[in-house]
Amino acid sequence: MRAFTASLTGTSLEWYDFAVYSAASALVFGKLFFPSEDPLTGTLLAFSTYAVGYVSRPLGGFVFGRLGDVIGRKRVLVATLVLVGAATFLIGCLPTHAVAGPVAPILLVLLRFAQGVGVGGEWGGAVLLTSEFGNARQRGFWASAAQVGPPAGNLMANGALAALGALLTEDQFLSFGWRIAFLLSGVLVAFGLWIRLRLEETPVFKGMEAVGERPEAPIREVFTTQRRPLAAAVFSRVAPDVLYAMFTVFVLTYATEELGMERSKALAAVLIGSALQIFLIPLAGALSDRVNRRRLYLGAAVAAGIWPFVFFPMADTGSWGLLVLGVIVALVIHSAMYGPQAAFVAEQFTPRLRYTGSSLAYTLAGVIGGAVAPLVFTALLGSFGLWLPLAGYILVTAVLTVVGVLVGRDPDHGEDDSYRRLVEGAGTEPEDRAGAGRP
Secondary structure, eight states, rough: OOHHHHHHHHHHHHHHHHHHHHHHHIIIHHHSSSSSSSSSHHHHHHHHHHHHHHHHHHHHHHHHHHHHHOOOHHHHHHHHHHHHHHHHHHHOOOOOOOHHHTTTHHHHHHHHHHHHHHHHHHHHHHHHHHHHHHHHHHHHHHHHHHHHHHHHHHHHHHHHHHHHHSSHHHHHHIIIIHHHHHHTTHHHHHHHHHHHTTTTOOHHHHHHHHOOOOOOSSHHHHHHOOHHHHHHHHHHHHHHHHHIIIIIIIIOOOOOOOSSSOHHHHHHHHHHHHHHHHHHHHHHHHHHHHSSSHHHHHHHHHHHHHHHHHHHHHHHHTTTTHHHHHHHHHHHHOOOOHHHHHHHHHTSSOGGHHHHHHHHHHEEEHIIIITTTHHHHHHHHHOOOSSSHHHHHHHHHHHHHHHHHHHHHHTHHHHEEEEEEEHHTTTOOOOTTTTOOOO
C-alpha cells in the first residue's frame, strides 16, 4: 500500500503541474503570452505550447525509460518529480509578452518542454512501482494508482484556478493570480519527494539484478524484438488521450467561446467529472482483474467513438446541467479505458524491458494523440464552425485504439512470479530468461 500511495501522490503532483499548464493554456496564456486581435488565434498558439509538452515526452521516455530498466525504478521516479516541479515553479515566475516581448513565449515553450520530458519518464515508473510490488493477478487495480494521477492533478489544478478566479477580479487573475497556482508546485513536489525517497526498489527489479538480467541496450531491444507489443500499446492509448484532451481541456474553450458560458461554470463541469474519476479509475482497474481486461477496454473504446455525437447536441442547448452530464459520461467512458490501461500496456512487455517499452508506448502515443488533439479541435472548429468534424476526429482515434487492443496480448503472470521468488529466497530461476522477443 505504501507503493500505491507513493505512485498515486507523486503522479498526482506531476500531473497537477502538467494540468495547471493545460488549463492556463485554455484560459489565460493566449492573452498573456500570445496576444492577438483574434482570440481563437491566441488560443491556438497557446495550445501549440501545450502540444510541446507531449512532443517532448518521447525524449523523457527514451532517457528515463532506459534508465529505469538499467538502474532501477525508484531513482528515476525521484529525478522526474524534481524536473517537472522545477519547470512548473519557474513558469510561475516568467515575465509576460507585455514585459519581455518574444522572449516570454520562448521561455514558456522551453519550460513546457522540460515538463514533458519529466512526465514522459514518470508514467512507466509509476505504473511499475505499484504493479511490481502488488500481486500480478491484481495488476489492474495496483497499476491504476498511476492512472488516478491525471484526474487528481487535473482536479487540483482546475480547483486552484477556479478558487483564484473566484477570489480575484479578472484583472487581478490575469496580473498575478494565475502565477500562484504554478508557484504552489514547489511545496507539493517537496511533499512528493519525502514519500518517494522512503521507498525501496521493486522486488521484480531486485530479482532481475540477482540473476544479472538487466538489459544493456533496452531501447534497441524493444524496437527489434517487441514491435507488435509496442504497436498494440501505442494504439491502445490514442483514443483515451484524445478523449481526455477534449473533455478536460478543449471543452473549456468550447464552453466559454462557443457557448458563451462563464469560465467558472466551465471549470466546474470539468472539476465534477475529474472528482468522479478518482474513484472510477481504480474501480475500472479492479474490474479488469475480474473480467477480461481487453474486452472491457474494447467496449469502452467503442463507446468513446460514439459519445461525442451525443454530447455536442446536448452541450449546444446551452444548458450547464447538460454540459456537466455530458462531461461526466465522457469521463466515465475514459475511466473504463484508462483504469485498465496501465496494466494492459505493462503486460505487453517482459519485465526486463517493461520500463522502456511502457515509457516509449506512453510517450509515442502522446505525440499522435494528446499532443495534437487541442490543436486539431481548435483548427477544425475555426475552419468549419461545426462540432461534427470534432466528433469525427474522436471516432477515428477510437478505431485506432480498437485495433491496438485487438492485437495486444493477455497477461502472463508467471513472468513476475519467477523474479519475486528469487527475492523471497526460493531461488527459482526465471521462467522466461530469454523471453524478451515474445510477441
